[in-house]
Amino acid sequence: MPNMSQTKVPIPEQDPKVRARNFEEVTLGYTKEMALEEASRCLNCKNMPCVSGCPVGVQIPVFIKKITENDFEGAYNVIHATSSLPAVCGRVCPQERQCESKCVRGIKGEPVGIGRLERFAADTHMVQDNTVIEKPVSNGHKVAVVGAGPSGLTCAGDLARLGYEVTVFEALHKAGGVLMYGIPEFRLPKDIVQKEVENLKNLGVTIMTNMVIGKVLSIDELMADGFEAVFVGSGAGLPRFMGIEGEALVGVCSANEYLTRINLMKGYKEGYDTPVLKSKAVAVVGGGNVAMDAARSALRMGAEHVYIVYRRSMEEMPARREEVHHAKEEGVEFLNLNNPVKLLGDENGRVRAAVLQRMELGEPDASGRRSPVPVEGSEYELAVDTVIMAIGTSPNPLIRTTTEGLEANKRGCLVVDESMHTTKEGVYAGGDAVTGAATVILAMGAGKSAAKSIDEYLKQKA
Ligand SMILES: Cc1cc2nc3c(=O)[nH]c(=O)nc-3n(C[C@H](O)[C@H](O)[C@H](O)COP(=O)(O)OP(=O)(O)OC[C@H]3O[C@@H](n4cnc5c(N)ncnc54)[C@H](O)[C@@H]3O)c2cc1C
Numbered sequence: 001m002p003n004m005s006q007t008k009v010p011i012p013e014q015d016p017k018v019r020a021r022n023f024e025e026v027t028l029g030y031t032k033e034m035a036l037e038e039a040s041r042c043l044n045c046k047n048m049p050c051v052s053g054c055p056v057g058v059q060i061p062v063f064i065k066k067i068t069e070n071d072f073e074g075a076y077n078v079i080h081a082t083s084s085l086p087a088v089c090g091r092v093c094p095q096e097r098q099c100e101s102k103c104v105r106g107i108k109g110e111p112v113g114i115g116r117l118e119r120f121a122a123d124t125h126m127v128q129d130n131t132v133i134e135k136p137v138s139n140g141h142k143v144a145v146v147g148a149g150p151s152g153l154t155c156a157g158d159l160a161r162l163g164y165e166v167t168v169f170e171a172l173h174k175a176g177g178v179l180m181y182g183i184p185e186f187r188l189p190k191d192i193v194q195k196e197v198e199n200l201k202n203l204g205v206t207i208m209t210n211m212v213i214g215k216v217l218s219i220d221e222l223m224a225d226g227f228e229a230v231f232v233g234s235g236a237g238l239p240r241f242m243g244i245e246g247e248a249l250v251g252v253c254s255a256n257e258y259l260t261r262i263n264l265m266k267g268y269k270e271g272y273d274t275p276v277l278k279s280k281a282v283a284v285v286g287g288g289n290v291a292m293d294a295a296r297s298a299l300r301m302g303a304e305h306v307y308i309v310y311r312r313s314m315e316e317m318p319a320r321r322e323e324v325h326h327a328k329e330e331g332v333e334f335l336n337l338n339n340p341v342k343l344l345g346d347e348n349g350r351v352r353a354a355v356l357q358r359m360e361l362g363e364p365d366a367s368g369r370r371s372p373v374p375v376e377g378s379e380y381e382l383a384v385d386t387v388i389m390a391i392g393t394s395p396n397p398l399i400r401t402t403t404e405g406l407e408a409n410k411r412g413c414l415v416v417d418e419s420m421h422t423t424k425e426g427v428y429a430g431g432d433a434v435t436g437a438a439t440v441i442l443a444m445g446a447g448k449s450a451a452k453s454i455d456e457y458l459k460q461k462a
Contacts, residue, residue, distance in 0.1 A: 003040040006109025011116050020299050020330035023185045023268050027091075032072075035120040039067040042112045045104060050114060053102040055445035056083045060099055060114055067117060076125035079118055084157045085150060085444060087126060087192045088179060090119025093441050094320050126195060133202040139163035141458050144227035146213045146399065149177020150440045151431025152233030153200060154447030155454075160203045162455050167227070169211040174264060177235055179440070181264040182256065182290070184297050190263070214398035219406070219427060228461070229426045229454045232414060233447060236432035238396045241389055242285070246343025251277060251351040255284070255294040255390035262297050279386035281305040283354050285340055286390030287312065290437075292323040294388045295332045306332050307382065311339040311359050311372040337361070339372065341379060343387055353381040395433045403427070411436055420450040421457075428454055 012028040013019075019026050030038065042064040050060040058079050066075035079086045095101075095115035103111030141164050145152045148170035156166045174180050176193040201207060213219060219230055239254030241247050258277070261267040267276035282298040284291050287310035298306045308327070310317060313336050317324060328334070335356065342355040358378035361370040400408045405424040407415045413436050414429040416422050422429050430446025432438055 002043055003037060005041060008041075008110045008113040008116070009034045009038040011113070016326075016329035016331075019186065020296075021302075023300055025189055026186050026326060029123055030116055030120045032124075035067055035117060036070075038113050039064045039117055041105060042068075043104060049102040049104065050099040050112075053099040055098070055441045056448060058082050058099075058118070063121060064112065064114075064117055067121065072121055072124045073128070075117075075121040079121060082448075083441075083444065084154050085196050085440070086118055087122035088150070088188065088196065089441055089444075090115050090117075090122050091188050091192075092179075092183060094439060096321065098441065126192070133199060135202070135204040136161055136163045138165055138204075141165065141462075142167070142227045143454060143458075144169060144222045144230045145233060146219070146230065147171075147177060147233040147235055147431075147433070148175035148197070148207060148209075149233055149235050149431060149443060150179060151235075151433075151443035151447040151450075152177070152231065153197070154444040155231045155233060155428075155430070155451045156205045156447075157200050157203060158448055158451035159454060160200065160205045162451075164455075164458075165204070165206075167206040167208060169213050169217070169222075170207060170209045171212040171234075172264065173209050175207050175209065177233075178237075181260045182293070184259065184263055184293050185268070186296070186300070187293070212398070214402040219399065219403045219424075223426060228458055229428065231447070231450050231454065232399060232422070232427065232429040232433055233431045233443070234396065234399055234433045235443075236393045236395045236413075236437045238394050238412075239389065240392045240394065242340065242391060244340060244342055246345060246351065247389075249343055249345040249351040250349050251279070251385055252343060252387045253277065253389070255286070255290045255388050256393060258294055258388050259290075259297060262301065268297075268301065276301065277386050279303045279384075281307075281384040282386040282388060283307045283309050283335075283340070283382060283384045284388045284390055285309045286392075287317040287319055287336075288390065288392075289319050289323055290393075291388075291390035292319045292327050292332075294390050296323075296327055296330060298386070298388070299330055299332065303386070305384075307335050307384070308332055309335045309338050309340060309354070309356060309382075311337065312369065313337055313361060316369045335382070337372065339374070340387070344381070351385060351387055353383050354387055355379050356382050393432075393437050395436070399433075419453040419456075420446060421453065426457070 063075040063078035100111040265274040266272040267274035346352040359372040362373040365371040407423040428450040431443035
């Protein structure tokens with residue numbers, strides 16, 4: 001008989017006042033008892049609607065059933081059969097818009113906590129894991145992967161399992177992409193990401209860091225060097241700015257730069273020589289996950305006031321509800337329906353205030369959301385010493401401008417067909433480099449599809 005409770009088993013979290021000043025993980029994860037109780041809420045529907053909401057097709061009711069049977073390793077194996085990063089997805093996937101949005105328990109109450117259960121299975125596996133990964137027998141074919149984010153790592157893993165000799169070329173000094181440089185430690189501990197990277201290495205994948213493709217080597221050079229196919233998973237790491245007066249002042253930076261210095265370059269740790277802005281009052285411009293991460297990081301870096309400045313209302317905010325809720329609990333102040341129009345500097349050239357204009361909501365725009373309309377004469381000054389821009393990113397043009405025949409659309413995203421093949425023979429692409437900034441699971445799904453296509457392409461060629 002399923003547990004008919006209308007609410008999820010709550011997940012333990014660090015106290016908001018305490019966690020707002022440390023970088024340790026906010027959400028602590030289910031105990032075995034909690035996981036068993038939550039798993040018993042699953043109705044094990046025959047038609048598995050939740051699976052249709054998962055971009056990599058995890059067999060959700062099957063793994064949850066294994067949890068109810070106390071077979072946690074079995075649960076992990078079911079997830080791992082289709083998802084290469086379960087511990088990551090269990091933490092950062094927007095389940096409320098994906099698998100959980102399709103759960104029939106959500107019709108009358110809260111859906112089953114699929115993400116929480118996925119994390120439980122993955123963490124339990126990680127603690128107990130002593131399996132020796134066997135390297136598959138090589139089929140003698142070489143594939144290059146550009147970028148070690150979720151799309152590149154997934155593509156590399158799937159191809160390595162098929163026997164390909166895969167080399168991943170990563171521009172930064174650590175593999176993981178946004179999982180390492182963007183998403184903060186308090187949401188996704190970095191040792192979890194590195195454990196997944198180690199698993200890939202054990203599978204035989206070679207990872208070469210500090211290799212900026214388009215500078216150190218070009219894609220054409222990789223192909224001339226014996227790589228028979230290339231997957232481009234270089235993400236969308238180029239930040240946008242607003243183009244307003246004062247953006248060149250000291251104390252104004254992109255969220256990507258701010259988060260990279262803190263996460264990847266460990267700016268939050270004592271003893272690391274990474275320069276990071278020390279701030280008293282911070283305005284983070286934007287309303288997505290990146291803005292929430294930057295704001296919550298600024299609090300942890302010691303800021304007294306952190307404001308989210310977002311031109312639309314709370315309802316239109318694209319960030320996950322959970323992130324907004326956590327940010328509010330921790331003391332981030334939300335200035336919705338506000339937009340910066342100018343930044344003012346002090347005598348040393350550091351930003352001292354943002355001039356904000358109030359907005360109201362007008363007619364829906366192309367995105368279907370009501371568009372913000374400025375209220376004339378409503379400008380006022382907000383005293384801040386740091387402004388962090390989190391208003392979106394686009395793919396870096398380096399690869400497409402150094403590779404002949406690689407076409408991009410007007411947003412700078414690489415053009416691919418349904419098999420993820422680009423406009424250049426033998427070159428495939430996926431993840432944010434193709435879609436623009438999206439999600440971890442979509443990037444993984446793209447890496448998976450591309451690996452399948454590359455395998456078919458190389459088999460045909462042979
Ligand atoms: C701060 C932040 C928070 C986020 N939070 C979430 C979340 O909670 N949930 C969620 O699902 N998604 C989230 N996202 C989005 C998600 O992380 C991305 O959609 C996902 O990482 C895209 O994966 P990718 O593999 O396409 O690219 P990336 O993760 O960007 O990886 C691309 C890699 O390619 C490398 N690279 C770039 N150019 C080159 C080159 N020329 N040569 C070699 N290497 C190169 C980069 O250094 C990087 O390591 C967040 C994004 C950010 C920035």
